[in-house]
Amino acid sequence: MAQVTLTVNGKQRTAEVEPRMLLVHFLREQLMLTGTHVGCDTSQCGACTVLVDGRSAKACTLFAVQADGSEVTTIEGLADGDALHPLQDGFWEEHGLQCGYCTPGMIMSAVNLLNDNPAPSEAEIRHGLDGNFCRCTGYQHIVNAVQHAAGTASKE
Amino acid sequence: MAASPVLPKLVGQRVKRREDPRLIQGLGTYVDDIKIVGMQHVAFKRSDLAHARILSVETSEAAAMPGVEAVLTGAQIAEFVDPMPIGTPFPSPDHRAVATDIVRYVGEPVAVVVASDRYLARDAADTIVIDYEPLPAVVDPERAMTGQPTQVHADFENNLAVALVPGGTGVSADLQTVDDSAVDAAFAAADVVVSQRMHNQRLAPTAMEARGVVAHYERGKDTMTIWSSTQNPHILRTFIAGMNGMGQDQVRAIAPEVGGGFGAKINIYGEEYVVAGLSKKLGLPLKWAEDRSEAFLATTHGRDIIGYIDLAATRDGKVLGMKLRLVADIGAYNMLLTAAIPTLTMMMANATYDIPAIRATLTEVFTNKTPTDAYRGAGRPEATYFVERGMDILATELGMDPAELRRKNFIQPDQFPYATQMGAVYDSGDYEKALDLGLKNADWDAMKQERDAARAEGRLVGMGLAMYVEVCGLGPSSSLPTGGWEHSQVTIERDGRISATTGASPHGQGNETTFGQMLADQFGVPLEHITIHHGDTGVVKQGIGTFGSRSQAVGGTALHLAGGKVKEKMAKFAAALIEAHEDDLVFEDGRISVKGVPDSGKTFAEVAGYAYVPVPLPEGLTPGLSEEAFFEPANNTYPFGCHISLVEVDRDTGEPTLLRLVAVDDAGNLINPLIVEGQIHGGLAQGIGQAMIEEVAYSEDGQPLTASFMDYAIPRAADFPRFELDNTVTPTPVNPLGAKGVGEAGTLGSTPCIVSATVDALSEFGVKHIDMMLRPEKLWQIIHGGQS
Ligand code: FES
Ligand code: FES
Numbered sequence: 001m002a003q004v005t006l007t008v009n010g011k012q013r014t015a016e017v018e019p020r021m022l023l024v025h026f027l028r029e030q031l032m033l034t035g036t037h038v039g040c041d042t043s044q045c046g047a048c049t050v051l052v053d054g055r056s057a058k059a060c061t062l063f064a065v066q067a068d069g070s071e072v073t074t075i076e077g078l079a080d081g082d083a084l085h086p087l088q089d090g091f092w093e094e095h096g097l098q099c100g101y102c103t104p105g106m107i108m109s110a111v112n113l114l115n116d117n118p119a120p121s122e123a124e125i126r127h128g129l130d131g132n133f134c135r136c137t138g139y140q141h142i143v144n145a146v147q148h149a150a151g152t153a154s155k156e
Numbered sequence: 157m158a159a160s161p162v163l164p165k166l167v168g169q170r171v172k173r174r175e176d177p178r179l180i181q182g183l184g185t186y187v188d189d190i191k192i193v194g195m196q197h198v199a200f201k202r203s204d205l206a207h208a209r210i211l212s213v214e215t216s217e218a219a220a221m222p223g224v225e226a227v228l229t230g231a232q233i234a235e236f237v238d239p240m241p242i243g244t245p246f247p248s249p250d251h252r253a254v255a256t257d258i259v260r261y262v263g264e265p266v267a268v269v270v271a272s273d274r275y276l277a278r279d280a281a282d283t284i285v286i287d288y289e290p291l292p293a294v295v296d297p298e299r300a301m302t303g304q305p306t307q308v309h310a311d312f313e314n315n316l317a318v319a320l321v322p323g324g325t326g327v328s329a330d331l332q333t334v335d336d337s338a339v340d341a342a343f344a345a346a347d348v349v350v351s352q353r354m355h356n357q358r359l360a361p362t363a364m365e366a367r368g369v370v371a372h373y374e375r376g377k378d379t380m381t382i383w384s385s386t387q388n389p390h391i392l393r394t395f396i397a398g399m400n401g402m403g404q405d406q407v408r409a410i411a412p413e414v415g416g417g418f419g420a421k422i423n424i425y426g427e428e429y430v431v432a433g434l435s436k437k438l439g440l441p442l443k444w445a446e447d448r449s450e451a452f453l454a455t456t457h458g459r460d461i462i463g464y465i466d467l468a469a470t471r472d473g474k475v476l477g478m479k480l481r482l483v484a485d486i487g488a489y490n491m492l493l494t495a496a497i498p499t500l501t502m503m504m505a506n507a508t509y510d511i512p513a514i515r516a517t518l519t520e521v522f523t524n525k526t527p528t529d530a531y532r533g534a535g536r537p538e539a540t541y542f543v544e545r546g547m548d549i550l551a552t553e554l555g556m557d558p559a560e561l562r563r564k565n566f567i568q569p570d571q572f573p574y575a576t577q578m579g580a581v582y583d584s585g586d587y588e589k590a591l592d593l594g595l596k597n598a599d600w601d602a603m604k605q606e607r608d609a610a611r612a613e614g615r616l617v618g619m620g621l622a623m624y625v626e627v628c629g630l631g632p633s634s635s636l637p638t639g640g641w642e643h644s645q646v647t648i649e650r651d652g653r654i655s656a657t658t659g660a661s662p663h664g665q666g667n668e669t670t671f672g673q674m675l676a677d678q679f680g681v682p683l684e685h686i687t688i689h690h691g692d693t694g695v696v697k698q699g700i701g702t703f704g705s706r707s708q709a710v711g712g713t714a715l716h717l718a719g720g721k722v723k724e725k726m727a728k729f730a731a732a733l734i735e736a737h738e739d740d741l742v743f744e745d746g747r748i749s750v751k752g753v754p755d756s757g758k759t760f761a762e763v764a765g766y767a768y769v770p771v772p773l774p775e776g777l778t779p780g781l782s783e784e785a786f787f788e789p790a791n792n793t794y795p796f797g798c799h800i801s802l803v804e805v806d807r808d809t810g811e812p813t814l815l816r817l818v819a820v821d822d823a824g825n826l827i828n829p830l831i832v833e834g835q836i837h838g839g840l841a842q843g844i845g846q847a848m849i850e851e852v853a854y855s856e857d858g859q860p861l862t863a864s865f866m867d868y869a870i871p872r873a874a875d876f877p878r879f880e881l882d883n884t885v886t887p888t889p890v891n892p893l894g895a896k897g898v899g900e901a902g903t904l905g906s907t908p909c910i911v912s913a914t915v916d917a918l919s920e921f922g923v924k925h926i927d928m929m930l931r932p933e934k935l936w937q938i939i940h941g942g943q944s
Contacts, residue, residue, distance in 0.1 A: 018275070025274075034189035035182015037415070039364045040448040044865040047364060075182030088180040092172055095830050098838060099664030100179030101364040101415030107180065126873040133865070135364045135416050136664050138837030138902075139873040 004068040008033070009077025017064045024048040024059035026067075027074060035075040035104045039133065046132030049105035050074045056112035058131070075104035078111070086149040087111055096145030098136035106132045110146050119152050163682060163745050166673035170830035171683070173669045184413040187368035187385045188445045195370070196225050198431055198444040199277035201267040201284045202453065203259035206295075206524040206858020207306060208288035210257055213267055218280040225270040226438060227280065230254035233268060237433045238399055240426060243391075243637050246318055246495035249309035249522075253426030258291070260308055260488035261526050262860050263453025268430055270442065293858035297462065297485035297521040308488060308522040317486055318495055318520035323502045325513045325577045342477025342513040346468035350549045355927045356538045358460035358485070358852040359845075360868055361531045363663075365415020366446035367455055369428050371435035378402075381694075382432050383410045386424075387417040388701025389661050391492075391638050393693045395424045396432050411691035414663035418842070419530030420455050421663065422703045423492040427454070452863040457852055458531020460485040461498055463542035467550050473564045475550070477513040480505050480542060484520045487527040493534075494527055495520055496637075500535025500627065506576035507543040508587045508623045508796060509565040514577040524858040530703060532842050533903040536626040544622040544908035548915070549924055558621050558912070559595055563588060566623075573791075580627065582794040583888045583896075587623060590820045590884050594621070594798035597882050598818040603802060607916075616805040616939070617815075618917030621798065624904035628823075628897030629709030629793035629890065641788035642706070643698035644714040646675065646722045648781035650768045652761030654679065654686045656718070659699015660711025661691040665835070665899065667707055670827040671715050678719045680743040681760055697784065705795070705897030708827060713891040714787035721783035729767045729781075732774035733758055793888045793896035797821035799840075799905030803913035810936025812848060812914055816877055817906060822884040824896035832898050833881055839902020840879055845871040846903070847910035851929045 005014040008031060015030055027033045027050070036059055039047030048059040051073040078085045087107050090096065097103040106129065113120060113128040120128060125146045126139070134142060178184050215227040233254040240251045254265040267284050271277035292305040300308070300315040308315050326335030343349060363385075370383040380402060386392050386409070393409035400407070414421065427444055435442045446454070464481040484498035498518055505516045547565075551558040566587045567574050574582040594600075603619050610617040631640030643659040654675055658667060668688040676683045689695045702711070723743065730748040731738035734757060742751045749757020758766075767781045802816040817840060826832050849869040853861040862868040887894030907928070914930050915923055921938050 020275070028189075032191075033182070034185070037186070037365070038188070039366070040865050042448065042864045042866050045364065045448075045870075075180075079181060084180070091180050092176045095173060095834050097176060097179055097664075098666070098834055099363070099365065099414065099416040100175070100184055101186065101413075103179055104182045122878070123874075126876075129873045133364060133870045133872065135362055135418070135842075135870065136838045137834055138839075138841035138871075138879065139876060140837050140879055141834055143873065143878075 002065050004064050006067050006069065007071045009073060019063065019065055021064045022060050023062040023064045023067050026064035027059060033074050033076050037101055037104060039101065046109055047102055047105040049108040049132065051108060051111065056109050075107060078107065087146070090145035090149035094141050094144040094148050096137065096142045102132060102134040106134060106142060113146065114150055119150055161745060163680060165677050166683060167677050167827050169828065171669055171673055171828055172830070173666050174672060175666060175668050186365055186413045186415055187370055187383050190370050190383055190412065192370065192372055192441040195441040195443055196270050196272055197274040197277040198434065198442050199269045199281040200265040200427065201269070201281040203255065203262055203264045203266050205259060205288055205290055206262050206293035207291040208259050209291060210255060210259060210266065211287040211289055214285040215267060217283040218269055221276065221280050223272040223276045224280045225272065228268045230256040230266060233430060236437055237429050240429065241395060242490045243492040244496045245637065246490065248490040249312060251489045253429045261524050262858060263450070263526060265426060270434060270438065274445070293524040295523050295525060295854045295856060295858050297483055297523055300521045300523050301519065308524060312522060315522045316519065317490060317522050318518065321518045323516045323518070323578055324505065325515065336515060338513040339477050339479065339515040343468040346476050347471040348553055349466060349468050350546065350553050351466045352546060352549055352925050354463050354465070354542055354545055354925065356459050356461050356463065356541050357928050359458045359531055359850050360452055360852050361418040361420035361455065361458055362870060363416030363418055363420065366448055366451040367421065367425065367427065368445040369431040370441065370443045371432040372441040373436040373439065375439050379406050379408065380432060380436065381408045381410065382428070383412055384428055385414050385421055386411045387414070387421045387661060387663055387703055389691055389693050390659060390699040391701055392424055392428065396428065399429050400433060400436055408694040411661045417663045418532045419458060419534055419703060422701065423456050423529050449864050452868060453526055453860060456491055456529035457487065457526050458528060459538060460528055461501060461538050465542050465546040467546050469550055469554070471554070473554055473556050473561045475509060475511050475565050478505065478511050480516040482516065482518045484518065485523050485525065486520050487523060487525040489527045491527045491529045494529045497528065497530055497535045501538040503578050503580055504536050504539035504625070504627060505543065506578050506580070507540065508567060508625045510567045510571065511577065516578065525854055532839060533900045534704070536900065537843065537903045537907055540622065540624040540904045541908045545911060545925065548912040559591060559600065562591060562623055581791055582625065583791055583890050584886050585625065585794060585796050586884065586886050587796055590796060590798040590822055591623060593882055593884055594800050594818060594820040597820065597880060598800040616807055616917045617802065618913040618915065618919065619800070619802050620909040620912030620916060621800045622905040622909035622912065623798050625794050625796040626900060626904055627792045628705035628795055628900070629789060630704035630706045631710050631789040631792065633788060635792065639700055641786050642700055642711040642714040643784065643786050644711065644718040645697060645782065645784035646715065646718040648722060648726060648764045650764055652759065652764040654681065655689060656686065656715060657689045657696040658711050658715055659696055660702045660707035661699065662702055662707060665702060665707055666828070666831045670708065670831060671712065673827055674712065674716060675719055678716070678723060679760070681746055705899040708895045709793050709891055709897045710787060710789055712827070712895060713893055714785050716893060717785035717787055718783050721785060722781050725777070725783065726763060726767065726781055728774060728777055729770065730758060730763045733763060733766050789890050791890050793824065793890050795821065795823045795896040795898065795901055797901060797905055799909045801909045801913045803910060803917055805914060805917045805935050807939055810932035810939060812930050812935060814844060814848065814877055814910060816880065817844065818880045819902070819905065820882050820884060821898065821901045822886050823898035823901060824887045825885060825894035827895065835898045836881055836902045837879055839900055840906045841871050841876065843903040843906030844876065844910060847907045847928055848930050849875070
């Protein structure tokens with residue numbers, strides 16, 4: 001067992017974990033933050049995306065011990081109290097989700113995308129979300145959602 | 157008295173979803189999010205051979221690991237889990253939830269571990285050693301039909317799960333007599349006959365949430381609660397009760413938040429029976445969460461059917477007859493609906509055309525692959541694909557515009573209801589209208605010029621068009637072995653708020669929103685005052701489930717009828733309270749009042765309160781406001797549409813790119829166009845995925861070659877252009893809403909129209925047909941003179 005201390009959604013957490021425990025399982029099983037999902041075992045679907053020290057990371061590609069000392073933001077920590085993050089708002093307004101399973105990871109990736117590029121083109125949005133699979137929406141409303149948040153929405 | 161706000165009518169509006177606030181904040185509860193004190197974890201040891209006899213299963217090392225609660229072999233599981241039932245009337249081989257003597261596909265469970273932690277359960281499963289005697293495997297269904305090189309099931313000769321079933325013109329209802337004279341005459345009279353073999357390849361449904369089960373048997377109460385990522389908790393309850401020797405009253409099945417289904421979560425799986433059975437046997441709450449690599453092996457696949465089509469036509473393009481011979485590869489076992497899916501392909505062979513003579517035949521074959529079952533569209537995309545590709549090949553042969561060939565053969569609006577050669581009765585349709593709108597939106601003639609201009613520059617650009625009609629709104633019970641109805645209960649609570657239940661358990665369809673919109677309009681109350689309950693047999697008394705694009709057409713109608721009943725009763729209470737005649741009352745803006753005299757009325761809450769403390773009780777009434785309704789439609793619905801695409805193939809690499817996708821869909825009346833659009837987008841993505849990048853592949857000895865996202869391509873955002881959607885509205889007479897259903901529509905037209913566009917793009921190479929998926933290598937071979 002190894003001890004890890006990390007700040008998750010602004011709260012400092014210390015825990016004993018198996019060295020092989022994935023960060024995503026640590027968040028879900030030990031911290032009960034089940035908004036971060038698991039959609040694959042090959043680090044491709046992006047359902048597990050969180051922010052580690054402000055950058056998007058697939059929480060299934062990291063061991064919890066690797067995140068020791070980091071600041072982690074999960075979907076549960078994205079809203080500012082009752083005020084939704086602009087991307088959460090965008091996904092709601094533009095019907096950017098159906099089953100909702102990919103959504104937390106998709107939103108966290110989009111946060112990173114807009115941090116890097118606050119006014120992306122449609123092609124940049126589509127490429128920027130390359131690491132996130134959605135099986136429900138066909139992505140068009142997800143693109144609209146990101147545009148909504150970026151304030152670049154051009155209504156068809 | 158404060159004036160009530162004027163409430164807008166919501167049906168038909170783009171209302172944003174009520175499900176979303178929880179889901180965008182990570183507050184939804186999916187199966188794997190559920191934790192119960194004392195819960196243990198289940199892992200399955202699976203076969204890594206496609207066909208083999210199990211000689212021994214060595215579990216002692218696993219059993220000795222600290223924290224391992226139990227390790228069971230197939231034989232031990234068979235002591236308390238019966239052979240798996242199916243939901244179709246076809247003969248089915250013995251199918252154990254965990255294999256006892258022979259494994260028949262890679263991924264078939266062989267042993268089960270229960271342990272205190274999910275990592276440990278997996279570790280323990282990995283220590284189990286199985287000694288196999290390998291047997292020959294068969295993966296090609298047409299080879300399997302010869303009985304070579306192996307028999308998948310000893311008692312199914314030549315691997316025939318369903319031996320040749322005839323359908324169409326001249327086939328008697330009992331299938332006993334087949335008169336080919338009309339079909340033969342059609343082909344004899346034809347100027348032109350085109351023929352093509354096509355493969356509609358195997359696909360992995362791949363809901364982003366893989367499957368999962370939590371089962372909790374409570375010994376003291378003798379009850380079972382099972383949470384499962386399922387599309388139909390009521391059907392699950394029925395089967396789980398039956399398999400555990402329990403009454404349906406003792407089992408509660410819950411579909412919590414479900415992360416997509418696409419047909420693959422209709423089936424009741426061996427893992428569900430095992431986890432429930434083990435929970436009862438061990439007296440422990442248990443969880444099993446499927447890994448993605450497991451899902452590729454153990455969750456049912458879709459499609460995998462070969463079609464041989466022959467079309468007979470006159471020189472000027474009138475189709476006189478069709479032959480369609482279908483060979484479906486259903487994999488190793490019959491699952492819940494497996495054998496029924498290809499029958500839907502046969503049923504829809506008439507497509508949108510008035511074809512006077514059709515002979516279709518269907519054979520279903522066992523192979524050493526994962527079993528197939530429903531996948532979005534389930535049988536109808538296959539029919540659409542075969543017929544539409546056939547029509548395109550015919551158009552090329554005749555030198556006709558593909559749109560004009562279709563126009564010439566459509567079933568006409570005045571022919572509805574239209575009894576097809578295949579025994580379906582299409583409810584309503586106006587195919588030419590959809591075609592014309594599609595051509596207009598695509599700007600078909602300009603598209604041709606654009607294509608030709610691109611070709612003049614040496615680019616490989618092609619356009620394709622496909623019409624579709626599908627069967628949705630599944631019911632009545634004569635067409636669905638599970639029952640073809642849906643159920644709803646609408647309750648006006650004492651405070652005037654509304655609780656409603658629906659048996660149509662959603663997994664992304666947004667029923668909380670659409671059904672809420674309907675009730676808000678029906679009762680003239682704010683949407684926020686309505687809660688739609690679903691997915692829990694402890695709360696929703698009865699139901700069938702969500703599949704076959706039925707939740708709106710059948711579930712929505714049940715809700716509408718239950719709402720109507722309770723509204724009628726509420727009007728009687730209101731009439732007594734207001735001292736007016738119930739026929740003169742209107743439900744508007746949160747009030748019930750005499751039409752034209754808003755001040756005359758009472759608030760919704762006041763009337764509700766009176767109904768629960770009715771002093772005095774109006775004559776002929778009982779207290780309370782809660783009514784239920786079952787709705788069974790007299791027929792299916794038949795939505796339709798027209799999809800058009802423009803594709804470019806890179807001459808150097810063979811890589812195809814979808815440049816445009818224009819879709820016109822007619823799903824009848826729409827409750828929420830925003831949600832409908834989302835449904836169509838999602839269907840298109842899967843249809844395009846099938847055409848271009850998705851394929852489940854096996855090696856000749858039955859090893860899966862596409863068992864993770866590394867090898868199986870799920871479409872990503874950059875794979876698509878912006879879809880261009882539009883719709884026509886042809887209501888169905890089958891239900892009072894006029895709604896037909898839309899969940900699967902996108903998968904029907906998109907697939908053939910993209911293949912047709914690609915064939916068109918490569919027309920200079922003389923290619924007539926290309927089987928899916930449109931692998932760049934395959935296209936490169938065509939361009940560069942290799943074999944296709
Ligand atoms: S779960 Fe992390 S990428 Fe799929
Ligand atoms: S909304 Fe279901 S996977 Fe994206």
